Amino acid sequence: MxxxxxxxxxxxxxxxxxxxxxxxxxxxxxxxxENLDAMRALEYIDLEDxxxxxTALRATLVKHADHEKAFDILFDVYFAxxxxxxxDGDGGPAxxxxxxxxxPGSMPGGGAGGDASxxxxxxMLMRALLDSDALRRFAAAAVSRxxxxxxxxxxxxxxYLYRTLRALDLDGLLDRLMERxxxxxxxxxxxxxxxxxxxxxxRIQRVREEVEAEIRRRLVAxxxxxxxxxxxxxxxxxxxxxMHASRDEMAALQRAxxxxxxxxxxxxxxxxxxxxxxxxxxxxxxxRSLAYGGVPADPRFRxxxxxxxxxxxxxxxxxxxxxxxxxxxxxxxxxxxQFSRVRSFVFIDGIDEVxxxxxxxxxxxxxxxxxxxxxxxxxxxxxSDYGHAFEVFHSRWASEVTxxxxxxxxxxxxxxxxxxxxxxxxxxxxTARHLYWIDPEPAAYWNTGDSVIxxxxxxxxxxxxxxxxxxxxxxxxxxxxx
Amino acid sequence: MAERFESVDAVxxxxxxxxxxxxxxxxxxxxxxxxxxxxxxxxxxxGVGKTELAKAIAATSxxxxxxxxxxxxxxESKALYEWNxxxxxxxxxxxxxxxxxxxxxxxxxxxxPFLLTRPLLEAIRADEPVVLLIDEVDxxxxxxxxxxxxxxxxxxxxxxxxxxxxxRRRPMVFLTSNNTRELSEALKRRCLFLHLDYPDAEREQDIxxxxxxxxxxxxxxxxxxxxxxxxxxxxxxxxxxxxxxxWARTLVHLGVERVTSEVVGGTLHVLLKYQRDIERAxxxxxxxxx
Numbered sequence: 001m002x003x004x005x006x007x008x009x010x011x012x013x014x015x016x017x018x019x020x021x022x023x024x025x026x027x028x029x030x031x032x033x034e035n036l037d038a039m040r041a042l043e044y045i046d047l048e049d050x051x052x053x054x055t056a057l058r059a060t061l062v063k064h065a066d067h068e069k070a071f072d073i074l075f076d077v078y079f080a081x082x083x084x085x086x087x088d089g090d091g092g093p094a095x096x097x098x099x100x101x102x103x104p105g106s107m108p109g110g111g112a113g114g115d116a117s118x119x120x121x122x123x124m125l126m127r128a129l130l131d132s133d134a135l136r137r138f139a140a141a142a143v144s145r146x147x148x149x150x151x152x153x154x155x156x157x158x159x160y161l162y163r164t165l166r167a168l169d170l171d172g173l174l175d176r177l178m179e180r181x182x183x184x185x186x187x188x189x190x191x192x193x194x195x196x197x198x199x200x201x202x203r204i205q206r207v208r209e210e211v212e213a214e215i216r217r218r219l220v221a222x223x224x225x226x227x228x229x230x231x232x233x234x235x236x237x238x239x240x241x242x243m244h245a246s247r248d249e250m251a252a253l254q255r256a257x258x259x260x261x262x263x264x265x266x267x268x269x270x271x272x273x274x275x276x277x278x279x280x281x282x283x284x285x286x287x288r289s290l291a292y293g294g295v296p297a298d299p300r301f302r303x304x305x306x307x308x309x310x311x312x313x314x315x316x317x318x319x320x321x322x323x324x325x326x327x328x329x330x331x332x333x334x335x336x337x338q339f340s341r342v343r344s345f346v347f348i349d350g351i352d353e354v355x356x357x358x359x360x361x362x363x364x365x366x367x368x369x370x371x372x373x374x375x376x377x378x379x380x381x382x383x384s385d386y387g388h389a390f391e392v393f394h395s396r397w398a399s400e401v402t403x404x405x406x407x408x409x410x411x412x413x414x415x416x417x418x419x420x421x422x423x424x425x426x427x428x429x430x431t432a433r434h435l436y437w438i439d440p441e442p443a444a445y446w447n448t449g450d451s452v453i454x455x456x457x458x459x460x461x462x463x464x465x466x467x468x469x470x471x472x473x474x475x476x477x478x479x480x481x482x
Numbered sequence: 483m484a485e486r487f488e489s490v491d492a493v494x495x496x497x498x499x500x501x502x503x504x505x506x507x508x509x510x511x512x513x514x515x516x517x518x519x520x521x522x523x524x525x526x527x528x529g530v531g532k533t534e535l536a537k538a539i540a541a542t543s544x545x546x547x548x549x550x551x552x553x554x555x556x557x558e559s560k561a562l563y564e565w566n567x568x569x570x571x572x573x574x575x576x577x578x579x580x581x582x583x584x585x586x587x588x589x590x591x592x593x594x595p596f597l598l599t600r601p602l603l604e605a606i607r608a609d610e611p612v613v614l615l616i617d618e619v620d621x622x623x624x625x626x627x628x629x630x631x632x633x634x635x636x637x638x639x640x641x642x643x644x645x646x647x648x649x650r651r652r653p654m655v656f657l658t659s660n661n662t663r664e665l666s667e668a669l670k671r672r673c674l675f676l677h678l679d680y681p682d683a684e685r686e687q688d689i690x691x692x693x694x695x696x697x698x699x700x701x702x703x704x705x706x707x708x709x710x711x712x713x714x715x716x717x718x719x720x721x722x723x724x725x726x727x728x729w730a731r732t733l734v735h736l737g738v739e740r741v742t743s744e745v746v747g748g749t750l751h752v753l754l755k756y757q758r759d760i761e762r763a764x765x766x767x768x769x770x771x772x
Binding site: 029031033034037040041044045051052055056058059060062063064065068188189190191194195198199259262263266 | 490506507510511513514517518520522523525526661662663664667670671673674675676677683707708710711714740741742743746767
């Protein structure tokens with residue numbers, strides 16, 4: 001384990017309280033008791049053992065699996081390792097022997113200092129894929145060479161990360177390695193090849209993460225933990241904005257949506273069961289009263305059959321809001337047991353019904369793929385045209401909107417200066433039970449540029465801002481209750 | 483109370499002796515729980531060894547395992563205690579001949595012999611070391627969760643007729659959750675949190691070798707790698723550790739020496755329990771249909 005620099009006791013308290021403060025700023029609900037627990041826990045562990053220290057803080061401060069990523073990042077900022085110093089790190093333990101794919105060209109070579117040549121870097125990269133010590137050494141060398149970091153330069157970590165990764169060309173690395181492995185001995189069968197590819201990809205991903213961590217370490221050394229933590233703006237998955245999510249954040253959101261739907265469904269069905277009592281069941285009450293000498297002391301009720309709403313989702317799936325539409329459709333369909341019926345429509349400038357893609361046992365990922373390939377949503381040029389989409393909806397499906405239907409429209413109402421045709425919504429609202437609009441843009445941007453949401457809002461029961469999972473969850477819960 | 487573990491390493495070693503291969507952070511949390519005398523909330527997907535962890539800890543320290551299986555509708559009388567009212571009725575009837583005054587009868591029938599202890603009270607009253615396992619705590623309603631709070635923070639139970647019963651020695655407490663619903667903040671605050679996930683291929687290989695004695699090392703390695711790959715697919719139910727072990731046993735019984743596509747295709751139903759998952763794995767791994 002790498003040693004942690006042990007600060008003086010008073011300094012440790014400062015560090016810890018600063019750390020907790022940043023955790024709270026990132027949205028983690030750290031309470032007073034948990035803070036005290038963390039301090040107590042530190043009495044029992046060896047402060048020089050960095051991983052034990054981290055375990056102790058994590059077990060006492062983080063109570064939600066989704067929050068661990070945010071914790072990890074902030075931990076690395078606050079209790080940073082020193083940026084890697086090439087002079088003292090040589091001769092680490094030998095590469096781990098054992099299972100997994102062999103790495104071609106990973107023969108031990110000379111250690112490299114801060115300014116490794118591209119060839120040396122390439123050799124180090126091969127070793128880094130095998131051994132975590134070599135990995136840190138490589139990340140340090142790569143950042144020194146490619147990132148071009150200068151003290152005090154007001155540039156974000158992503159810029160340095162981008163520069164380094166572009167120079168390393170890790171994306172092409174996987175294919176090159178696979179080629180070489182094939183040339184060197186080939187694979188017994190396709191299964192073997194698949195396993196090798198996946199494991200290499202995982203290791204390359206580790207390299208990427210290590211480079212990112214190294215850059216962060218250097219920035220911390222340059223700017224100090226407080227400033228760094230503030231500039232990182234660590235976010236929990238439920239606070240990530242749909243419209244600006246990175247690829248990793250998208251994946252995290254994707255993973256979060258299943259459990260979220262399950263939890264939401266459980267909560268809703270529980271509430272439904274508890275809150276409503278059915279009508280008096282006369283026969284059962286009389287039968288029961290025999291036990292009390294004919295006194296109806298224990299009234300019986302029929303099981304309630306609360307009516308479930310029928311939902312129609314009309315979603316804009318043009319570029320800017322596509323991922324938002326996807327998450328909402330997935331969430332609504334994952335909740336389909338809570339509704340009597342769910343129908344989905346997607347549009348860009350043309351509109352098409354996609355309910356069938358979600359029906360039966362079909363899984364959601366597949367459904368989304370089919371929406372992208374099969375749905376007929378382009379009419380003229382593939383730029384959002386809400387007006388035309390609504391007109392078509394009105395002529396084809398308006399007759400199927402009933403007083404039991406709750407309609408939800410998804411989109412940013414950026415209409416590319418076409419006619420809004422908001423009369424369609426006015427018409428629909430006359431029959432529908434509710435008509436809601438949810439917009440993934442921050443409310444401050446509404447009605448700016450080509451956004452015509454005010455036009456539509458006057459005909460809706462409500463327009464809600466849904467920038468992140470937290471807001472989306474709250475909205476869905478409210479719709480079902482209403 | 484006697485501390486059970488000397489260090490994090492001691493926890494690791496002890497768990498290893500009962501064939502439970504923990505990772506360092508699991509051992510670290512158990513160690514802290516022991517020192518801070520706090521319950522551990524273990525969360526993670528089904529089949530990663532959450533319940534098994536509590537059992538293993540009980541086995542290492544020779545403690546008795548008291549288990550409270552949670553379900554929707556669990557209430558006080560099933561979790562804490564209940565008065566044995568049949569016995570009380572009998573006592574009242576038997577007492578009729580003696581003409582005792584009501585106050586005596588009342589103190590008499592609300593005394594220990596008439597108390598039926600349920601798991602929580604039992605764990606609190608135990609004289610010997612116990613490990614209390616509250617399994618699948620996410621299945622009880624929020625209201626029922628509240629009844630755990632007194633036990634978990636102060637290790638005591640209040641019985642109105644008897645007063646407050648405090649633990650003679652604080653038991654080690656594990657709560658497990660599959661995260662089907664969000665647990666209350668109050669409950670989480672009282673616990674240390676441990677997120678268990680599927681082990682990496684290396685540790686899973688070790689687990690297979692420990693649990694399936696006599697398995698060839700390369701076969702165990704291949705098994706762990708294939709399972710890891712299958713878990714990355716988008717499945718309804720990813721294979722659990724015990725399913726990995728079942729699969730390893732199956733392959734050993736079949737006399738398989740090397741995992742090939744055909745072997746996977748023929749035995750996939752040991753790992754995956756949904757037809758759709760099996761089809762998907764078949765398609766993705768391009769294995770020959772058996």
